[in-house]
Amino acid sequence: MMLPDYVVESPLWGTLYAAGVMAAALTIAAVIQLVFVAVVRNRRRANPDGLDVDMLQTVKGPAVLFAVIMGLFLAYLTLAQITHPAFEVIHGREAWAKNVWLIIIIIEFSYLGSHLIQTMMTWYLHNVAAKTATDLDDKLIPPLRRLAPLIVYSITSLLVLDVVGIAITPMLAGLGIGGIAIALAVQPTLSNFFAGTYLISEGELNEGDYIELDKGPAGFVVEVGWRSTKIRNRINNLVIIPNSKMVDTIVTNTFSPTPAMNVVITCGVSYESDLEQVESVVQRISDDIVEEFEFTVTGSEPFFAFRAFGDSNIDFIVSITCTSRAGSFIVGSELIKRIHKRFREEGIEINYPVRKLIAAESNGSGHDNLLEQAIIENEQSSQATR
Known part of the structure; x- marks a missing residue:
């Protein structure tokens, strides 16, 4: 940033110039605040449930903060160029200031990106997913909404490390090996998760359906989750079945295609x-x-x-x-x-088998009496109903 000679050589003019830069930044921040408030008010009046209203509300704070940060950074660069001995303490630190400014900007934009993603998902969940015929998106959005900030801030951490001069290539390689080890350790959990994704996306099981598992339990579906499916059996007990078992067995849904x-x-x-x-x-x-x-x-x-x-x-x-x-x-x-x-x-007859028990006593040889039972099934025509 090039400054006039009288600003560089004079501590008074340099300080006033830096103060002017900061004042301009604060003015811009105030204008941004007022503009966003006015636009949000008008958009909310026109479309109270619009996505743009929520997006503008999310962007407003970071936009104002960005103007203030830019003002501070430019004011610092102004003071760093003053040649007066009183400002020697900050001379030669421009590169350090740029790194700090870059780190702050990365963190701010990461915060903004994370909140924009969550805002869009929340809006979709309340205004779109609630009106769809299936509940796939109702169950898919919440875990994605929790996962999105984790991914964004992980990338942010790597970018910050790169700015401060720490090599991230070995870390990425280590994360790859560590990821494989973690994946092997949580293989059952991942298996259930992907099985749950399959069950939810298929939409064949819904809450209230009566299902029967081949050589397994039967009952009414209470919840189809990401890790397990919960059913309530005939004696009102809650049975939790891992989703991996659900996709590997034969499931009979007595409510599909209709409850009849x-x-x-x-x-x-x-x-x-x-x-x-x-x-x-x-x-x-x-x-x-x-x-x-x-x-x-x-x-x-x-x-x-x-x-x-x-x-x-x-x-x-x-x-x-x-x-x-x-x-x-x-x-x-x-x-x-x-x-x-x-x-x-x-007078219509229903025949049924009759069983006769014939008992024979032992021959009295000193042992306890033994009973030899022979079951003779004799199909006799007996009148069960008349």
Whole structure:
């Protein structure tokens, strides 16, 4: 920065010049403050939920601070060029001052960048993510918002070290090796995290869905997190399942694509039964249940079919579409009760096996009596219902 000779040679004029520079910087800072306040007020009046309002609010403070810092730096450079002996203490320190100024600017811009990223993510979370059909962004934004400052300030630290003359290349190499070691140490956590990312991005599991894991627990989904999935089982216990296990097993979602599900009842009638009568009776019972119960899907047709020739019965199935899994238990129970009652009234027989236990005592050789039990399954045609 070139100064007039009278400023360089005179301590009075030099001091006044530096004070003028500082005063100009403060004036610019005040103008920036007033301009930002006016613009923010107008934009908030026009669009209260606009992203630009939040962005301007975030930029205002750092912009004012930048003007003040520039004023201080230029004022210092002015004083450093005064040749009077009173200012010898600061002569030759311009390079040091530039490094300090550069470090402050790096930190300030890092602060600004970090807060701008968080402002944009917060605005998106409140104004966009809340209105989307899926909750992927609702769950993705919070961890990213916490991670962003960490990344920004890590880069800032490396830049500051480079400014002060510390070689960062060996540090980057060391961080690479250390990163591999850390990755191996936290491999299970990372595995669960990426599995959670997959589960959330797929959107196949939602809170309230009833899921069943192959050879695992079953229950209602409470939360699909980044590390684990929480379900509440039938006895109201909270089961926490690592996401890595969720993606490596077969998961049945009874609520997908819709909560509606079929309740299927299997039964059988004796070979002497009139099959036309059996079908008619069961069909009337099913139709009545569909009309009477709110847990059945309105307009759905019950399904009836004879299935196979069994050992003692002709097997059949009957199916009714229910609105939910909970409703299917109620409908299934009522269907069994009505079929049993109506078969008794109609004289339709359901054969079932009878077990006879035959006990034989020991031959009295001095040992305790031994019982030899032989279970003979004798399929007898017994009238279970009349």
